[in-house]
Amino acid sequence: MKATPRLVEQSIPALRRLAALAPLDRQSEAALSDAAMRMRSVKPGQELIAYGAAVQGPLIILNGWAARSRILADGRRQIMSFILPGDLVGNCRQHCPLSLSSIVALGSVTLCHAPPATPALEQVYAVSHALDEAYLLAQIIRLGRLSAEERLIDLMLELHDRLSLAGLVYEDGFAWPLTQSTLADVLGLTPVHVNRTLQQLRGRGDVTLRAGRLQLMDPHQLAKRVGHTTVRVTGSSDAA
Amino acid sequence: MKATPRLVEQSIPALRRLAALAPLDRQSEAALSDAAMRMRSVKPGQELIAYGAAVQGPLIILNGWAARSRILADGRRQIMSFILPGDLVGNCRQHCPLSLSSIVALGSVTLCHAPPATPALEQVYAVSHALDEAYLLAQIIRLGRLSAEERLIDLMLELHDRLSLAGLVYEDGFAWPLTQSTLADVLGLTPVHVNRTLQQLRGRGDVTLRAGRLQLMDPHQLAKRVGHTTVRVTGSSDAA
DNA sequence: CGGCACATTGAACCGACTCAACCTTCGTGG
DNA sequence: CCACGAAGGTTGAGTCGGTTCAATGTGCCG
Numbered sequence: 001m002k003a004t005p006r007l008v009e010q011s012i013p014a015l016r017r018l019a020a021l022a023p024l025d026r027q028s029e030a031a032l033s034d035a036a037m038r039m040r041s042v043k044p045g046q047e048l049i050a051y052g053a054a055v056q057g058p059l060i061i062l063n064g065w066a067a068r069s070r071i072l073a074d075g076r077r078q079i080m081s082f083i084l085p086g087d088l089v090g091n092c093r094q095h096c097p098l099s100l101s102s103i104v105a106l107g108s109v110t111l112c113h114a115p116p117a118t119p120a121l122e123q124v125y126a127v128s129h130a131l132d133e134a135y136l137l138a139q140i141i142r143l144g145r146l147s148a149e150e151r152l153i154d155l156m157l158e159l160h161d162r163l164s165l166a167g168l169v170y171e172d173g174f175a176w177p178l179t180q181s182t183l184a185d186v187l188g189l190t191p192v193h194v195n196r197t198l199q200q201l202r203g204r205g206d207v208t209l210r211a212g213r214l215q216l217m218d219p220h221q222l223a224k225r226v227g228h229t230t231v232r233v234t235g236s237s238d239a240a
Numbered sequence: 241m242k243a244t245p246r247l248v249e250q251s252i253p254a255l256r257r258l259a260a261l262a263p264l265d266r267q268s269e270a271a272l273s274d275a276a277m278r279m280r281s282v283k284p285g286q287e288l289i290a291y292g293a294a295v296q297g298p299l300i301i302l303n304g305w306a307a308r309s310r311i312l313a314d315g316r317r318q319i320m321s322f323i324l325p326g327d328l329v330g331n332c333r334q335h336c337p338l339s340l341s342s343i344v345a346l347g348s349v350t351l352c353h354a355p356p357a358t359p360a361l362e363q364v365y366a367v368s369h370a371l372d373e374a375y376l377l378a379q380i381i382r383l384g385r386l387s388a389e390e391r392l393i394d395l396m397l398e399l400h401d402r403l404s405l406a407g408l409v410y411e412d413g414f415a416w417p418l419t420q421s422t423l424a425d426v427l428g429l430t431p432v433h434v435n436r437t438l439q440q441l442r443g444r445g446d447v448t449l450r451a452g453r454l455q456l457m458d459p460h461q462l463a464k465r466v467g468h469t470t471v472r473v474t475g476s477s478d479a480a
Numbered sequence: 481c482g483g484c485a486c487a488t489t490g491a492a493c494c495g496a497c498t499c500a501a502c503c504t505t506c507g508t509g510g
Numbered sequence: 511c512c513a514c515g516a517a518g519g520t521t522g523a524g525t526c527g528g529t530t531c532a533a534t535g536t537g538c539c540g
Binding site: 100 | 310312313314316317318320332333334340341362363366369370373374376377379380381383384385427428467
């Protein structure tokens with residue numbers, strides 16, 4: 001897939017993901033690791049971007065998870081998508097003046113400004129953006145047509161796939177910093193029902209969830225069960 | 241809003257919408273009406289773009305409605321969004337090789353290729369794309385956190401707002417080519433329940449639905465009831 | 481040790497679904 | 511001009527997935 005893996009890409013998950021989206025020349029790579037040097041930290045629960053706020057420029061998440069969400073007048077909350085290491089936020093085609101949703105850190109998050117686009121980075125940003133859109137579509141399917149159990153499995157599989165890009169999956173298991181209540185807000189369910197659904201999956205041996213780590217027992221079989229299709233990034237982007 | 245409305249924009253709803261997204265110079269306008277000349281027709285139910293098909297280039301819908309949808313293995317269908325006159329399809333930042341969803345004509349649809357981007361058109365395409373994304377987010381909220389009645393009202397208001405841009409709304413009423421079953425597929429409900437919900441709205445005098453035309457009795461009051469916020473396009477794009 | 485955030489459990493309830501029938505409209509062909 | 515069929519709309523009764531409310535448990539951190 002990549003002819004000459006370099007040190008930075010190996011060691012920093014976020015950069016590893018970006019490098020996986022499109023081949024990077026040395027210059028772009030340098031720009032990225034340079035940007036990563038000037039990183040900023042954000043505490044759990046803090047907003048990276050407020051709803052309706054002006055968007056500065058694209059940011060790269062280096063570490064930690066964030067959620068893109070909107071809160072209704074009566075307090076109901078819906079998370080549209082998760083933002084993982086190596087993901088970009090505020091990655092609009094042109095100056096997208098106002099944020100359509102608030103981005104909140106789910107744990108400690110470190111991030112940096114995305115360096116100005118070189119031709120290679122332009123490609124990376126475009127692919128990343130295309131993937132974002134694919135994930136939004138997948139989210140719509142989940143909420144519109146899947147049952148609670150299917151939603152949960154499908155989401156787990158998506159996270160598995162996405163974290164793989166950054167090299168954050170080991171033996172089909174990965175960090176799981178999600179609260180059941182957070183999970184409820186993505187899946188359009190109540191925390192109570194997420195709890196029960198989760199128990200079913202564990203009870204049936206589909207997954208193991210312990211010590212902040214999720215382990216999928218048989219991703220391939222689960223994918224078949226819920227009709228999940230992995231979003232491809234080969235050459236460029238593609239469908240879920 | 242627009243200093244010098246010209247004939248084409250006045251007469252063709254699709255062009256009217258595009259002109260409303262960003263100011264058009266004479267050259268871009270000419271390119272658009274020229275492209276509109278070479279239009280193509282598509283019959284009801286036919287696919288404009290098949291799922292997974294290669295995307296040629298951006299298209300402009302001149303007339304009629306289409307739906308961007310995905311069908312699951314077991315036949316369940318979810319419509320992610322409607323595509324209305326003046327909307328673009330396949331409007332990716334770069335070559336987005338494969339379609340993430342199939343686009344199917346809901347009635348007779350006429351469309352044309354989007355002309356190569358002039359600076360002004362570049363702006364139009366970008367704003368249109370930003371709006372598309374805003375509508376996807378709105379759709380996620382609907383499916384994730386709104387009740388059946390709220391979903392229906394919110395969708396009606398969105399369509400009202402979007403069709404307004406093209407000048408297709410008259411006295412808060414507009415064409416309504418949607419089948420209850422189609423409606424069910426957008427809203428993540430069953431046709432039966434859409435029927436009952438629709439009856440509630442009519443019975444309560446919130447809307448009138450007759451002869452393929454929907455009339456909102458008090459959009460402002462309805463918007464307040466479901467917490468609907470109109471997506472703004474002032475200057476550029478913005479949030480719902 | 482106390483408190484807080486998160487997870488778990490039970491029981492009652494309800495919004496939306498299922499299944500199945502029937503009705504209306506409309507276009508088409510005999 | 512009517513008979514027919516197809517597509518969409520309407521209705522009722524029973525069921526179920528997911529919610530609600532409220533209590534209890536558990537682990538962690540100061």
